[in-house]
Amino acid sequence: MSTARHRTFTTTRWTMVAAAGGAVDATSRVALEDLCRLYWPPLYSYLRRQGYDREAAQDLTQGFFAHLLARGDVGVADPARGRFRSFLLTALKRYAINEYTRSTAACRGGLVGALSLDFDDAERTHALGVGTHDTPERAFDRKWATLSLARALASLRAELVGAGKSDMAHVLLPYLTEASELAPYQETAMRLGMSEGAVKVAVHRLRHRFGAILRQQVSDTLLSPDGADDEIRELIRALAS
Amino acid sequence: MTCVRHPGVAAQGGHCGACLLEIALAAPSEDGAGLDSLEILLPLGSTDDTVVFLARDRWRGGRLVRLKAWRRAVSEDLLADVLDLHQRITALALPATSSSLEAGIDAHGHLYVVSEFRQGVPISSAAASLTAEVVSIAARTCSTTLEALHGAGIVHGAVHGGNVLVHPATSAVTLLDTGMRPLLAGVAGASAEDDRRALAQLMQRLGFSGA
Numbered sequence: 001m002s003t004a005r006h007r008t009f010t011t012t013r014w015t016m017v018a019a020a021g022g023a024v025d026a027t028s029r030v031a032l033e034d035l036c037r038l039y040w041p042p043l044y045s046y047l048r049r050q051g052y053d054r055e056a057a058q059d060l061t062q063g064f065f066a067h068l069l070a071r072g073d074v075g076v077a078d079p080a081r082g083r084f085r086s087f088l089l090t091a092l093k094r095y096a097i098n099e100y101t102r103s104t105a106a107c108r109g110g111l112v113g114a115l116s117l118d119f120d121d122a123e124r125t126h127a128l129g130v131g132t133h134d135t136p137e138r139a140f141d142r143k144w145a146t147l148s149l150a151r152a153l154a155s156l157r158a159e160l161v162g163a164g165k166s167d168m169a170h171v172l173l174p175y176l177t178e179a180s181e182l183a184p185y186q187e188t189a190m191r192l193g194m195s196e197g198a199v200k201v202a203v204h205r206l207r208h209r210f211g212a213i214l215r216q217q218v219s220d221t222l223l224s225p226d227g228a229d230d231e232i233r234e235l236i237r238a239l240a241s
Numbered sequence: 242m243t244c245v246r247h248p249g250v251a252a253q254g255g256h257c258g259a260c261l262l263e264i265a266l267a268a269p270s271e272d273g274a275g276l277d278s279l280e281i282l283l284p285l286g287s288t289d290d291t292v293v294f295l296a297r298d299r300w301r302g303g304r305l306v307r308l309k310a311w312r313r314a315v316s317e318d319l320l321a322d323v324l325d326l327h328q329r330i331t332a333l334a335l336p337a338t339s340s341s342l343e344a345g346i347d348a349h350g351h352l353y354v355v356s357e358f359r360q361g362v363p364i365s366s367a368a369a370s371l372t373a374e375v376v377s378i379a380a381r382t383c384s385t386t387l388e389a390l391h392g393a394g395i396v397h398g399a400v401h402g403g404n405v406l407v408h409p410a411t412s413a414v415t416l417l418d419t420g421m422r423p424l425l426a427g428v429a430g431a432s433a434e435d436d437r438r439a440l441a442q443l444m445q446r447l448g449f450s451g452a
Contacts, residue, residue: 128251149253149261177244177260197318204324210261211268218265226302232266240247240259 013220014084029069035084035221036065038151042085042143043092044122049139050096058119064095083231084221085144089137141238148235152214156206159213168192168202175203176210276347279308279355286403295358298342305358306342309418311425314350319424323352326395326420333393337386337416352425359415365402367409368447375412379405380444382414387440390419391433398423398431400439402446 013031040061047057068091125143134142153173160169171192174182189196218232219225244250244257253261278300285293285307294308327341343355364371364379371379383405387397397404399422406415423431 145262146251146253146258149258152261152265153254153256174255176264177256195316195318197316197321200321200324201317204321207264208268211265214261214265215268229266232262236259236262236266239250239262 012222012225015223017084018223033069036068039084039088039144039147039221040065040117041122041125041147042140043088044117044119045126045143046089046092046136046140047096048123048126049134049136054119054123058117060092060096061117061119064092067095082223082227085141085231089140138238138241141235145235145239148214148217152210152217155213155217156210159209172199172203172206176207276308276345276353279306281308296355298355301342307339307356307358308353309356310347310353311351313352313425315346315352315425317346320344320346320352322424323354323421326424327354329393329395330390330419333389335386335389337382337414338390338419339415339417354421359406359408359413361406361408361413361415363403364405364407364443364447367407368402371407371447373448375407376444376447376449378412379407379414379447380440380449383416383440384437386416387433387436391436395420396423396431396433397436398426400436400443402443405443 013035017028017032017035043064044057044061047060048054052060125146132139157169157173160166160173171188175188183191185196185199189199192199194202215225215228215232218235219228222228222231244260247257247259250257250259252258278298279296280299282295282297282305285295287293290313291309291311293310296306296308298304298306323344327344330338331340339359340357341354342357345353347353364376383400387400390397397416397419399418400416404417406417407413408415
């Protein structure tokens, strides 16, 4: 058994951005750009659910990020800083109210290449949700949750493929949850040339690894990883309600 | 695909999104190598086959945990059975059973189980200081817990004074190591009746008549 190790402070990407406060440096700017690049789709979903048409929502999304990245600071006293998710939505709401008219014209001319966003894909996923009773805020949270899950699944799959375990990824990832109509473990074991017990243990370890990946990605959007449990519970509520 | 626990939640890559998030909720804060995340604080006891420690789990927010390790090499098939047992016990959510957090095989091939630490003194050690009321509570708690376990097809297999903890202040009862002995010793004959008999004998030794 290992000897004691002191717990080290974990710096999340959002920590780096928020700690910079009003003083932008290269590290905090890169961190903010990374976060924006990953998490813009929920903003688009929010705007579309608000009633903005496709073009207006695209303009607002692009304009908002140009504004945010140009400013580079997140407001030292902003109470929404605890979570990047909350900060982003609050900032977008303010922007939409105060800046849209003034900034849109400037956006169209100056934003090409600022952030390359795939609006076609975002529009497709928005269309899937049309007709639900989601409020714009609920649409935002749901999209945030599904985006987080998709990223974690993709990361896990990439890890397995990178380790030369493509077959295992293909066969065992469906067992992450107790989805219906899965082949019995015995059958899967024979297919993989493993014992049934070894398959079950492998699935257990995959779940652990998936959970750790998702936790890390969620923690990256918080000021402190200690808030990960609460954030995950909120995302569960967003999906399940 | 419809999730029976979260109906209406859209599928995410073939999975229920809410179920995936629950996996993350149950996961440690970092993907540790099991034992490497533990800081051993003090030994809690040992036998010829096992050793038990109180530990702090760095990757579960520094919480206190109970680490039990067996001095025998086991196969992954057996580990899978242990994981399955723990999952079934956890699903019952019985107040008197502690949650298993992790089970694995260490570098020497030995089985270990990390579980939630519950404060308490083995009832056999505390016998002299226990009131009749506390013993009565312990008997009832163990009886109802065993009934629930048996109803789920789980036999404890090792009901004795060392596996029944009593909290010194609250008298809360915890039943430890449920189902492990039948699995590890391959005790095919262990039955629910054996559990009930063992509990009755334990309580008789503690002066509880069952009235």
